[in-house]
Amino acid sequence: MVKRVTIKDVAKEAGVSIALVSMVLNSNIGPDGKPDCNVRKETAKRILQSVAKLGYIPNKAAASIRSGKTNIIAVITSDISNSFFSEISKYIENLAYDGGYNIIFASSDENYEKLSRVVDSALRLGVDGMIIVPSPNGEAALNRLSGLGIPIVFLERDVPDFPNAGRVLLDNAEADRLSIAELYDAGYRKIELVAYDMNISTIHNRIEGYGREMFKRGLDKNIHVNYLKHGSKIEQVEAMLRNAVSRGAEALYLTTNTITVLTMTAIKNLNLKVPEDIAFVGFDYSPVFDVYGTTVSYIRQSTEQLAYESYTMLVKMIENKAEAGTVMLSPELVRRGSSKNC
Amino acid sequence: MVKRVTIKDVAKEAGVSIALVSMVLNSNIGPDGKPDCNVRKETAKRILQSVAKLGYIPNKAAASIRSGKTNIIAVITSDISNSFFSEISKYIENLAYDGGYNIIFASSDENYEKLSRVVDSALRLGVDGMIIVPSPNGEAALNRLSGLGIPIVFLERDVPDFPNAGRVLLDNAEADRLSIAELYDAGYRKIELVAYDMNISTIHNRIEGYGREMFKRGLDKNIHVNYLKHGSKIEQVEAMLRNAVSRGAEALYLTTNTITVLTMTAIKNLNLKVPEDIAFVGFDYSPVFDVYGTTVSYIRQSTEQLAYESYTMLVKMIENKAEAGTVMLSPELVRRGSSKNC
DNA sequence: TTGAAAGCGGTACCAT
DNA sequence: ATGGTACCGCTTTCAA
Numbered sequence: 001m002v003k004r005v006t007i008k009d010v011a012k013e014a015g016v017s018i019a020l021v022s023m024v025l026n027s028n029i030g031p032d033g034k035p036d037c038n039v040r041k042e043t044a045k046r047i048l049q050s051v052a053k054l055g056y057i058p059n060k061a062a063a064s065i066r067s068g069k070t071n072i073i074a075v076i077t078s079d080i081s082n083s084f085f086s087e088i089s090k091y092i093e094n095l096a097y098d099g100g101y102n103i104i105f106a107s108s109d110e111n112y113e114k115l116s117r118v119v120d121s122a123l124r125l126g127v128d129g130m131i132i133v134p135s136p137n138g139e140a141a142l143n144r145l146s147g148l149g150i151p152i153v154f155l156e157r158d159v160p161d162f163p164n165a166g167r168v169l170l171d172n173a174e175a176d177r178l179s180i181a182e183l184y185d186a187g188y189r190k191i192e193l194v195a196y197d198m199n200i201s202t203i204h205n206r207i208e209g210y211g212r213e214m215f216k217r218g219l220d221k222n223i224h225v226n227y228l229k230h231g232s233k234i235e236q237v238e239a240m241l242r243n244a245v246s247r248g249a250e251a252l253y254l255t256t257n258t259i260t261v262l263t264m265t266a267i268k269n270l271n272l273k274v275p276e277d278i279a280f281v282g283f284d285y286s287p288v289f290d291v292y293g294t295t296v297s298y299i300r301q302s303t304e305q306l307a308y309e310s311y312t313m314l315v316k317m318i319e320n321k322a323e324a325g326t327v328m329l330s331p332e333l334v335r336r337g338s339s340k341n342c
Numbered sequence: 343m344v345k346r347v348t349i350k351d352v353a354k355e356a357g358v359s360i361a362l363v364s365m366v367l368n369s370n371i372g373p374d375g376k377p378d379c380n381v382r383k384e385t386a387k388r389i390l391q392s393v394a395k396l397g398y399i400p401n402k403a404a405a406s407i408r409s410g411k412t413n414i415i416a417v418i419t420s421d422i423s424n425s426f427f428s429e430i431s432k433y434i435e436n437l438a439y440d441g442g443y444n445i446i447f448a449s450s451d452e453n454y455e456k457l458s459r460v461v462d463s464a465l466r467l468g469v470d471g472m473i474i475v476p477s478p479n480g481e482a483a484l485n486r487l488s489g490l491g492i493p494i495v496f497l498e499r500d501v502p503d504f505p506n507a508g509r510v511l512l513d514n515a516e517a518d519r520l521s522i523a524e525l526y527d528a529g530y531r532k533i534e535l536v537a538y539d540m541n542i543s544t545i546h547n548r549i550e551g552y553g554r555e556m557f558k559r560g561l562d563k564n565i566h567v568n569y570l571k572h573g574s575k576i577e578q579v580e581a582m583l584r585n586a587v588s589r590g591a592e593a594l595y596l597t598t599n600t601i602t603v604l605t606m607t608a609i610k611n612l613n614l615k616v617p618e619d620i621a622f623v624g625f626d627y628s629p630v631f632d633v634y635g636t637t638v639s640y641i642r643q644s645t646e647q648l649a650y651e652s653y654t655m656l657v658k659m660i661e662n663k664a665e666a667g668t669v670m671l672s673p674e675l676v677r678r679g680s681s682k683n684c
Numbered sequence: 685t686t687g688a689a690a691g692c693g694g695t696a697c698c699a700t
Numbered sequence: 701a702t703g704g705t706a707c708c709g710c711t712t713t714c715a716a
Binding site: 004006007008018019022023026058059060061062063064065066067 | 693
Binding site for chain 2: 062065072087089103120125147261
């Protein structure tokens with residue numbers, strides 16, 4: 001390993017003290033080449049030249065141990081290979097980039113043990129804050145964070161009693177209203193819901209909302225929730241779908257993008273026509289939606305907005321510019337073929 | 343901000359020196375509760391108890407500045423929201439997790455300036471090594487890495503003259519052989535290629551290989567390469583497709599997953615039948631492939647293998663267990679409807 | 685088997 | 701406007 005150039009080397013090369021080098025490097029140099037601190041312009045220039053000449057790369061670890069700030073934010077989603085989360089991650093990454101933060105990503109795999117380990121490793125790294133999509137039963141893993149005073153923003157799912165956390169959530173009640181109204185207005189009455197069998201606030205909300213909307217329309221006898229195990233194979237989804245159809249279901253409310261894609265695949269495999277044999281409203285968006293034959297109606301939550309709101313909230317919390325708050329985003333119904341009247 | 347518990351606090355609580363705490367914490371405790379270093383079992387136990395009692399979280403930054411190792415690996419792909427790369431990322435993350443490394447992800451957006459900035463920020467963080475999918479014209483951004491002696495593995499694309507880098511690449515010649523043979527054997531002769539107009543080794547390889555395979559079959563007069571700008575809108579893809587069809591193209595060799603998805607969408611929008619109006623072989627896999635009507639034939643490269651090979655190679659390089667090498671992975675043809683005879 | 689103390693590469697305060 | 705220096709939290713000799 002080649003010896004790394006340190007601030008000492010730069011100081012020696014420029015013939016100044018390391019303190020001055022540090023000052024200059026941490027000041028913003030204006031467009032006129034004048035730094036915003038009390039350093040002679042020529043001195044600053046000389047230091048910068050030495051930096052360039054030696055190829056000096058500041059050691060962030062060293063800086064962070066003294067300053068107590070790492071400028072690292074952890075983004076913990078349930079699965080970074082899910083397009084919904086990877087899009088959010090991408091947007092956050094870009095925002096962070098412009099804001100001078102580094103991002104570390106991790107997936108919890110909907111598993112609270114993994115979540116716990118991942119949170120732990122973020123703590124060891126000394127991240128300045130975390131954006132977390134809580135996994136099912138993740139409370140225990142997360143609760144020990146509450147005592148540490150480290151800024152946290154929960155994204156897309158809530159941990160209800162967690163103190164001092166920021167929250168960026170979808171208005172699920174509105175999503176339920178939109179999708180059930182869409183299917184109802186198209187003439188469907190036997191509307192079933194498909195959800196993962198997981199202990200997550202978002203899922204609970206959507207199931208409740210579905211029930212409420214059905215009830216409002218006098219369809220409470222038609223209420224049926226199909227539970228899918230997370231990570232289900234296509235065969236299990238086909239079985240679910242077969243059951244629903246034979247029960248007389250006319251339409252499905254599919255509550256995540258992976259459920260939507262799986263159900264679409266099952267529909268294709270069972271040779272069902274959409275919306276004649278079965279109509280549906282999906283959720284969240286996936287690139288799959290665009291290519292599908294009768295294109296997909298779905299509830300869209302803007303990944304860009306989710307990213308923006310959670311990132312800016314967290315940064316404000318880190319920089320003490322604001323208390324933790326709750327932001328409720330509005331879903332949008334993208335109306336296409338799969339929820340059409342027929 | 344609450345004061346963080348440090349190793350000093352643990353030492354005081356346990357009534358020992360900080361050196362001893364450090365020793366115990368960095369030793370592996372066997373199943374018999376005996377650490378693999380010269381510490382009395384009871385002392386070790388007492389220290390561990392204090393750690394638990396105080397909720398001590400080691401500060402990795404502090405450790406790394408002294409030890410020179412951060413245990414962080416940077417994974418720089420072109421776009422983490424592309425399912426191909428996000429799957430690789432996920433696999434690498436899991437491997438790293440078990441190996442005690444932290445991963446930071448970043449996207450270059452196929453842009454060498456962004457790549458340069460991202461690499462820079464990885465260097466500041468002091469990552470132990472990097473896995474990089476080089477962006478077009480990324481040589482300049484990468485070349486300054488070669489002097490630093492930091493372990494690098496290039497993934498899926500090569501930077502030919504870069505010294506001492508590991509490489510994990512697909513056997514593109516074999517991929518071209520497979521896909522052209524597939525289409526040829528199905529009876530297609532007017533086979534065109536669609537590729538991004540980007541300066542990347544992988545693209546160059548595939549274009550060459552396409553030409554070679556066509557030539558081998560006496561089809562050199564039918565050779566036609568359709569170039570797509572990266573980030574093309576669907577309208578441009580439709581135009582490309584219209585041109586190809588009116589030129590009499592019977593089949594397309596689509597050289598990335600995003601090109602494949604875009605072309606599939608264009609095919610749908612233009613109401614073309616697959617494979618009657620246009621046959622194709624895609625590349626890389628996307629969840630979209632499974633749901634599409636006449637399912638997609640494609641060249642598959644295992645994201646799991648790519649992840650495994652690049653990660654293990656990098657770790658070996660970091661830990662000085664091996665020199666940089668080149669691993670060539672074999673593609674696989676997944677034969678389905680879109681390349682059928684008709 | 686344990687402890688003291690010298691760094692690691694910066695930052696931040698206090699002098700000058 | 702610039703320099704001196706005491707840290708930050710941990711690892712790593714070296715001595716006891």
